[in-house]
Amino acid sequence: MIDTAYREYVGSPHVHSVYSDGSGSYRTIAAAANAAQLNFVIVTDHNVRPQGLEGYVGQTLMLSGEEVHNVRRDPQANHLLVYGAEHEMAPYSFGSTQTLIRAARERDGICYIAHPIERPSAIGTDLAAIPWTQWPPEGIHGLEIWNYMSEFKGLLWNKLVALVYAYRPEWGIRGPYRATLKLWDELLASGHKIAALGGADAHATSYRWGPFRRRVFPYEYLFRAVNTHILTKAPLTGDPVEDKALIYDALRAGRTWVGYDLPHSTRGFRCFARSGSAMAGPGEELRRLGAINLSVTLPTDGEIILRRDGKVIRRTTGTSMKYTSVEAGIYRVEAYRRFRGRKVAWIFASPIYAS
Numbered sequence: 402m403i404d405t406a407y408r409e410y411v412g413s414p415h416v417h418s419v420y421s422d423g424s425g426s427y428r429t430i431a432a433a434a435n436a437a438q439l440n441f442v443i444v445t446d447h448n449v450r451p452q453g454l455e456g457y458v459g460q461t462l463m464l465s466g467e468e469v470h471n472v473r474r475d476p477q478a479n480h481l482l483v484y485g486a487e488h489e490m491a492p493y494s495f496g497s498t499q500t501l502i503r504a505a506r507e508r509d510g511i512c513y514i515a516h517p518i519e520r521p522s523a524i525g526t527d528l529a530a531i532p533w534t535q536w537p538p539e540g541i542h543g544l545e546i547w548n549y550m551s552e553f554k555g556l557l558w559n560k561l562v563a564l565v566y567a568y569r570p571e572w573g574i575r576g577p578y579r580a581t582l583k584l585w586d587e588l589l590a591s592g593h594k595i596a597a598l599g600g601a602d603a604h605a606t607s608y609r610w611g612p613f614r615r616r617v618f619p620y621e622y623l624f625r626a627v628n629t630h631i632l633t634k635a636p637l638t639g640d641p642v643e644d645k646a647l648i649y650d651a652l653r654a655g656r657t658w659v660g661y662d663l664p665h666s667t668r669g670f671r672c673f674a675r676s677g678s679a680m681a682g683p684g685e686e687l688r689r690l691g692a693i694n695l696s697v698t699l700p701t702d703g704e705i706i707l708r709r710d711g712k713v714i715r716r717t718t719g720t721s722m723k724y725t726s727v728e729a730g731i732y733r734v735e736a737y738r739r740f741r742g743r744k745v746a747w748i749f750a751s752p753i754y755a756s
């Protein structure tokens with residue numbers, strides 16, 4: 402049941418710091434997040450969860466999650482984002498992925514599969530694809546359907562192209578891979594509840610190509626691009642412990658959407674379904690009492706696509722959509738808009754499960 406007490410907050414849930422292979426300290430990352438007006442950042446360093454660094458810096462709550470994977474595996478695969486386990490999960494990375502997920506869940510961890518499908522870059526062996534290979538995973542909360550730096554890596558098919566996109570990434574970035582969205586719908590069809598996560602995978606690494614030196618990309622730039630918007634059950638209070646619980650509760654329940662905030666902020670997007678006196682939003686279940694009335698509102702013009710069980714059932718252009726149906730199913734909303742002369746992906750909401 403969604404009610405008007407829900408509040409929207411915006412964050413970046415996949416970020417690397419100097420504790421692994423990122424270039425920035427927590428302080429640097431927090432300053433960038435403040436500039437981009439993010440409400441929260443979850444730093445997810447590779448196989449390490451530093452202690453004692455959580456808390457508010459300005460308006461941004463800095464949290465420590467972890468990106469866990471078996472470093473001995475070659476080639477690399479199966480990166481798992483874990484939030485809220487409050488334990489170092491790296492020791493569990495050497496068994497099966499299912500063992501890791503189970504260990505995280507036993508510690509109340511929230512598990513999202515990072516970059517489930519990746520394309521390699523042709524320009525370097527250190528830019529190989531790192532997909533998820535163990536399907537279907539039991540016990541995950543969701544998929545990182547859109548990973549900005551992962552998509553960027555897949556664009557780099559030669560050094561000249563890499564140089565162009567290093568300066569003009571918005572010419573290349575288009576949206577989640579079709580294969581990832583298909584995979585998401587297949588998992589949903591097989592009975593898994595799967596929420597959508599969008600991450601920057603920010604490292605802010607500097608590269609040199611001959612005379613060119615470029616940070617790809619600064620944290621602040623990435624924090625204005627692909628973010629995860631969440632709906633919390635109460636307003637954030639400024640207390641780091643209470644607010645962390647509210648944020649993790651939303652990620653656990655899957656009350657999320659992925660927003661590409663660069664073309665236009667996706668703050669204010671709303672999507673819900675009513676049936677009789679029942680009401681549900683992204684990530685929630687709706688028990689039908691007769692017809693279902695779906696309502697979608699965009700913060701500005703775009704193309705809205707409504708899917709039921711993976712199939713497009715309505716497509717419209719504008720700032721809103723209404724749709725009535727009597728059918729049970731898994732309803733989810735996507736939105737697209739024009740940016741720099743091209744159509745780009747903009748919003749992907751977690752499903753509403755109507756039974």
Ligand SMILES: [Zn+2]
Nearest residue numbers: 468480515531
């Ligand atoms: Zn990764």
Ligand SMILES: [Zn+2]
Nearest residue numbers: 415417468602
């Ligand atoms: Zn990462």
